[in-house]
Amino acid sequence: MKNIMIEKEQESKIFPNISTEIKTVSISSLVQDKNLIVHPYFQRNYVWDNIKKNALIETILLGLPVPHIYTYIDNETSKEIIIDGQQRLLTIKDFINNNFPFMSNYSEDLNNKYLNDFPKELQNKILQSKINLCCFKNIPNKDILFEIFKKYNTGAFHLNNHEIRNCIFSGPYNDLIRELSNYEPFSSLFTENKADCQEKEEYVLRFLALYQDMEKYNGIMNDFLDKHHQKMMNQSLSKEIQKELKLAFKKAVDANMLIFGDDVFKNCIIMNTPNVQATIMYKMLSQPVFDMQMLGIVDFEYDLIYRNADFIKKRYEELLLNDVNIRPHYKRMSKKMLTYRIYNWKKNIQEIVENN
Numbered sequence: 001m002k003n004i005m006i007e008k009e010q011e012s013k014i015f016p017n018i019s020t021e022i023k024t025v026s027i028s029s030l031v032q033d034k035n036l037i038v039h040p041y042f043q044r045n046y047v048w049d050n051i052k053k054n055a056l057i058e059t060i061l062l063g064l065p066v067p068h069i070y071t072y073i074d075n076e077t078s079k080e081i082i083i084d085g086q087q088r089l090l091t092i093k094d095f096i097n098n099n100f101p102f103m104s105n106y107s108e109d110l111n112n113k114y115l116n117d118f119p120k121e122l123q124n125k126i127l128q129s130k131i132n133l134c135c136f137k138n139i140p141n142k143d144i145l146f147e148i149f150k151k152y153n154t155g156a157f158h159l160n161n162h163e164i165r166n167c168i169f170s171g172p173y174n175d176l177i178r179e180l181s182n183y184e185p186f187s188s189l190f191t192e193n194k195a196d197c198q199e200k201e202e203y204v205l206r207f208l209a210l211y212q213d214m215e216k217y218n219g220i221m222n223d224f225l226d227k228h229h230q231k232m233m234n235q236s237l238s239k240e241i242q243k244e245l246k247l248a249f250k251k252a253v254d255a256n257m258l259i260f261g262d263d264v265f266k267n268c269i270i271m272n273t274p275n276v277q278a279t280i281m282y283k284m285l286s287q288p289v290f291d292m293q294m295l296g297i298v299d300f301e302y303d304l305i306y307r308n309a310d311f312i313k314k315r316y317e318e319l320l321l322n323d324v325n326i327r328p329h330y331k332r333m334s335k336k337m338l339t340y341r342i343y344n345w346k347k348n349i350q351e352i353v354e355n356n
Contacts, residue, residue: 018144021135022068027060028127031093036071036080050103053091058106060092060129061122072136072145080135083148096127146226161202161222165229173232176242180204186253189265189285205229206287207249207294214295214342219334252298255305259297259313265290267328270321280317288328291338296345304353311352319348 030036059066069085082089094100098114105111115123139145146165181187181200190200202225209228210217217224256264267286271279297305305312319326326341 018139018148019137021137023133023135024130025133026127027092027096027129027131030089030131030133031096033080035078036082048087048091050100052087053095053100054102054104056088056091057095057102057126058104060126061106061110063129066129066131068132068134070134070136072139072148075139083136161225165205165226171233172237172242173229176237176245177201177204177208180208180246180249183250183253185257203287203290204249206291207252208245210291210295210342211245211248211298214339217335217338219338221333248298249294251302252294255297255300255302256293258305259309259316260293265293268320278321280320286328288333288338288341292326292328292341292345295342297349299346300349300353305349308352308356311356312349315348315352316345319345 025033056066066088067085069089070083071080071085072083073079074081095102095115098116101112101114102110102118103112110118110122115126118126136148139148178201181204186203187200205225205228206221209225213224213228213231216227260266263282265285266282267284267289268280268282271281323344325332325337326344328341
């Protein structure tokens with residue numbers, strides 16, 4: 001990387017033996033650096049709107065400091081990977097590549113112009129402006145890397161646990177998660193969420209983790225998912241296992257869509273009106289509901305569900321009305337409550353298919 005000024009390098013007090021190097025880099029060098037990687041599974045899709053993009057360009061034009069970009073050195077590839085700052089970096093690259101015009105009250109002469117239309121002196125000012133990179137080195141393992149990601153994820157759009165997880169744990173298992181998250185009947189449930197925060201992928205991971213390792217669930221979902229994801233990164237994923245997992249996920253999605261239709265995977269409230277029988281009102285997508293409905297039905301053949309779909313939904317709503325412990329709720333995620341909901345729901349489905 002050219003035009004780099006190393007200001008300091010120090011050992012982290014939080015994690016001994018990990019060093020941090022702060023580098024001052026010109027924008028021109030930064031956008032051309034092929035060793036600097038935004039991991040394809042790391043960040044969400046590009047989500048900055050025009051207001052935020054142009055505010056960043058205006059900051060650079062005014063000569064104001066741009067917030068640090070945080071990176072780490074991958075020990076396996078020696079590549080420098082972004083922890084925090086992807087939105088800023090992509091915005092700068094897009095502007096330099098003339099992919100959007102500058103829209104701002106900064107100057108009428110520059111308004112609605114691409115970089116190529118700027119006076120040469122301003123083009124050079126932008127290209128030679130400096131940005132600080134804080135790079136972590138000598139990270140010994142994935143657990144510490146994950147903790148660093150959580151501590152230093154400081155951007156305007158904070159990464160959630162699954163976005164961080166996807167940066168650290170890459171490989172065939174992530175490919176599988178991504179493929180299943182794009183399964184059309186499932187992905188269509190998330191069309192109202194415009195910002196891609198890896199929400200679909202986290203739902204898929206929850207299913208795969210509970211389907212394979214439910215006995216290891218410790219009552220803390222994020223910790224459970226982290227450990228499961230790391231385990232799957234460290235073992236081979238045969239075509240047979242991939243086929244089994246794909247079939248299980250798609251079959252469970254299809255069966256639940258058949259039963260619940262537009263209400264699938266949604267939490268609900270109980271409507272109690274005087275002199276009127278209590279009823280169910282479905283609200284919005286819920287991860288605990290997804291867990292129960294998916295894991296409760298995955299072991300049943302689709303034709304049995306097809307023949308009994310109406311009975312199954314009726315039983316589900318009866319359970320919600322009469323058993324407070326089976327109503328999925330994010331605060332009731334202990335191992336006892338999770339397994340109670342899943343196995344109780346599975347037991348009820350079993351009774352229906354056997355009696356009809």
